Each structure stands twice: as C-alpha cells, then as structure tokens.
Amino acid sequence: MPVPLYFFSEMAWGESDAAPASASSAVYGELLYECVACGGKNLRFWRTKRYQYTQDNSVEAFHICRCSDCGTGFLNRPPHADWLKTIYQYSGQALTQPVTVAEILAREVKFPNITVDAARMARDADRLNGSGNRTALDIGSGFGFYTRALRREGYCTVSINPGKYENTVFKELNGDEPIPVMFESFQDSDPFGVVVMSQVLEHLLDPEQAVRKVSRLLASGGVLACAVPNFESFAVKLLGARDNACLWVPEHVNYFTEKGLRVLLERNGFKVMKMEQTTRIQPNALSKRIKSGEKISSVLESLVMRFQRPFSRIVNSLGMGTYISIYAVKS
Ligand SMILES: [Zn+2]
Numbered sequence: 001m002p003v004p005l006y007f008f009s010e011m012a013w014g015e016s017d018a019a020p021a022s023a024s025s026a027v028y029g030e031l032l033y034e035c036v037a038c039g040g041k042n043l044r045f046w047r048t049k050r051y052q053y054t055q056d057n058s059v060e061a062f063h064i065c066r067c068s069d070c071g072t073g074f075l076n077r078p079p080h081a082d083w084l085k086t087i088y089q090y091s092g093q094a095l096t097q098p099v100t101v102a103e104i105l106a107r108e109v110k111f112p113n114i115t116v117d118a119a120r121m122a123r124d125a126d127r128l129n130g131s132g133n134r135t136a137l138d139i140g141s142g143f144g145f146y147t148r149a150l151r152r153e154g155y156c157t158v159s160i161n162p163g164k165y166e167n168t169v170f171k172e173l174n175g176d177e178p179i180p181v182m183f184e185s186f187q188d189s190d191p192f193g194v195v196v197m198s199q200v201l202e203h204l205l206d207p208e209q210a211v212r213k214v215s216r217l218l219a220s221g222g223v224l225a226c227a228v229p230n231f232e233s234f235a236v237k238l239l240g241a242r243d244n245a246c247l248w249v250p251e252h253v254n255y256f257t258e259k260g261l262r263v264l265l266e267r268n269g270f271k272v273m274k275m276e277q278t279t280r281i282q283p284n285a286l287s288k289r290i291k292s293g294e295k296i297s298s299v300l301e302s303l304v305m306r307f308q309r310p311f312s313r314i315v316n317s318l319g320m321g322t323y324i325s326i327y328a329v330k331s
Contacts (some may be wrong), residue, residue: 018183019218019243026250027080028061029205035074036207039267042221043076051249062249065098072260073231078205081252087251088162088182088203095165104143111283114145117198121225121325122149128273128327131221133193139186140200141212144170144191155194168227189220198227201261202252205288211268218330224270225277227325230277231255234320242299243321258319260328272330277321279312 034041048067050059065076065210108115125136136150141159143166150157161167171177179186183204195214201207215225228244230236236243236255240283246255256264262272282288283304287297315321 002060002287027083028077029080030077032065032074032076033265034077035070035072035260036254036264037072037256038067038070038263039208040067040069044068046073049075049241049247049249057128059077060250064247064255067260070260070263071231071257072127073255075249079206081108082252084205084253085182089164095163098165098168111280113280114143116126116148116204117227117278118145118208119147119152119265121198121227121328122146122153122194123272123329124157124325125150125196125223125225126153126155128329129193129221129223130329131191131193131223131232133191133194133219133222135190136194137188137192137217138178139195139197140203142198144173146196146198147178148157150194150196158188158192171266188217191222192217193222194225195222195224198225199229201226202246202254202256205253206226207254208264211264211270215269215330220330222239222330223273224265224328224330225276226261226265226324226328227323228254228256228261229258230319230324231257231322232319233279233322234315234318235248235322239319256324258324261324265310265326265328269331271331272326272328274325274327276325277316277319278323278325279315279321281308281311 022288035043040211043065046064049064050064051062057275062075066073107268136155136157138147138150138157141147141161146160147157147159159170160179160181161170162180162182164180167178167180183200195218197214201210204210218224227250227256231246233246236246241247246252258275262275266271281304283301287300290300292300312321
C-alpha cells in the first residue's frame with residue numbers, strides 16, 4: 001500500500017494500466033452515503049474515472065463522489081475489499097514484477113524522493129512525540145525507507161505491508177521483514193510512540209476505522225504522521241479525471257483535502273500539530289506526455305529539474321501541492 005513510497009515511481013504511479021489486475025477480480029463494494037472523511041451527507045457526483053485493465057481490453061468506469069462540506073472525494077461504489085487484496089498481495093505500488101533495492105537506490109540518486117520524504121517525516125514525528133515511547137509502527141512500509149529513517153531517529157520499529165515485491169526490497173534494505181498483512185488484520189497490544197502512514201489512507205476502504213485503530217495503538221502523547229495525495233493539487237485541477245496520480249484507480253479509493261483530513265483526525269481524538277504540502281515533479285513528467293525525441297526529452301527533463309523548486313514553492317503556498325503531510329498528537 002501505499003507509498004511515496006509509491007511516489008518513487010510516477011512510472012508506476014502514473015500508469016493506470018500497470019496494476020496486475022484483471023476484469024475477473026472486479027467486484028464492487030456497497031454504495032456510500034456519508035463522506036469518508038467528515039461523515040457529512042452532502043455528497044455530489046464529481047466525475048467518471050475510467051480504468052483500463054492490464055490483462056485484457058475491458059474498461060471499468062468508476063464514479064467519483066465529492067463531499068460538499070470538506071471537499072474530499074471517493075469512489076462510489078468503491079471496489080470490494082477482495083478486489084484490493086488481490087492487487088496488494090503483490091504490490092501496493094503497481095509493480096508488475098520484482099525490483100531490487102539497487103534499482104530503487106539508483107533512482108533515488110538521480111532524483112532524491114522517498115529518502116528525503118522519509119527523513120523529513122521521521123524527524124518531524126520524533127520532534128512532536130511527547131509520549132516518551134521510542135517504538136514506531138510503519139503502516140504500509142513499502143520499500144522500507146520510512147522504517148530505516150525511524151531507526152535512524154533511534155526508534156525500535158514494527159512494519160507491516162502486504163506486498164511481496166516491496167517486502168523483498170525492504171529485507172535487502174533493512175535486514176528484517178515486515179509483517180505481511182493489511183492494516184485491518186494487524187494485531188498488537190503494546191502501544192507505540194509514533195505511527196507513520198505514508199500514502200496509505202487513500203487506499204483504505206474505511207479510513208475512519210483505520211484512524212481509530214491508530215489512536216488505540218498510540219501511547220498518550222504519541223504522534224500519527226500521515227501523508228496522502230492532495231485532491232486539490234494543480235495536477236487534478238489541470239487534468240481533472242485524467243489525473244492518474246491522485247486519482248489512481250482502483251487502488252486509491254479516497255482523495256483527501258486538507259480540510260477533510262484535518263476533520264477526520266480531529267473527530268477521532270487527535271490534535272493536529274502541523275500540516276504541510278510537498279510537490280515533486282518526476283523529471284520525465286513533460287517528456288512523457290509530449291513523447292519527443294531523445295534530445296528534446298533531455299532538454300525537457302533539465303527544464304523540469306531547474307524549475308522544480310520555485311514551482312513547488314508556489315503551488316504548495318496556493319494549497320495545490322501534490323501531497324499533504326499531517327502530524328497529529330493523540331490527545
Ligand atoms: Zn466531507
């Protein structure tokens with residue numbers, strides 16, 4: 001699940017046809033009548049999102065609903081839990097084959113991404129952790145960079161992640177293995193000082209239930225550090241339902257706004273301490289769309305890298321960054 005972890009791969013992220021699913025596993029869940037974030041009942045149809053399968057030519061259309069109170073979007077009807085399980089047993093990041101830690105680290109050298117986000121989130125979570133508890137839970141641990149960053153901050157860690165492709169990389173990176181389960185199936189009685197959920201909540205069919213469970217797992221004064229794609233990002237505004245990063249279906253079932261995420265945490269016993277936005281454009285973002293020759297591609301890539309920082313600063317300040325990070329203390 002989850003990721004930027006995921007985000008390392010817009011390659012994976014961006015392509016909605018990369019998921020190892022087939023039409024035969026497509027089963028839908030129940031229709032939702034309340035907002036998954038704020039519980040509001042003021043819902044409206046937003047857009048239709050088409051989903052093309054890898055293994056055949058059939059196309060499914062999902063309906064995206066939007067809450068008029070907090071702006072959060074979600075698939076309605078959502079995919080059934082069994083459908084998502086079929087996907088996540090391999091990967092939460094649309095990997096269709098195994099990767100090695102060397103490949104991912106090479107990517108990070110070229111375009112530092114997960115390593116930077118993981119170090120930042122682990123540092124901020126530690127700073128806000130007032131529980132005195134030095135154990136951390138990494139939910140949807142992906143390739144293991146968040147677990148590694150938490151250990152570098154001095155934490156003993158427990159990691160959970162269902163995807164076997166990511167877990168192989170995790171082992172190469174950290175030496176041990178995550179517990180290979182979905183968060184819904186995780187049981188642990190000892191409290192944690194820090195819980196990290198990076199790119200997880202948008203995958204969960206019942207995010208409120210997950211937040212309540214995190215609250216039960218945290219020590220008093222402990223911190224939840226959470227990152228999700230931003231439904232109000234410039235990419236979604238520009239591309240609408242054609243956006244395949246935030247609106248990556250069927251894996252992403254919820255599309256949060258700052259307001260929705262804040263309300264979700266506050267109505268489940270958390271005090272929000274910090275919120276920020278981050279934006280990182282993959283170097284090939286333009287060249288991929290324009291499909292130009294090698295020379296032009298490399299010019300476009302260097303342009304993207306050059307204007308990365310000023311562009312990110314502007315869109316983040318407008319509330320249109322790619323990701324929202326939130327840090328909340330169990331009150
Ligand atoms: Zn809402």
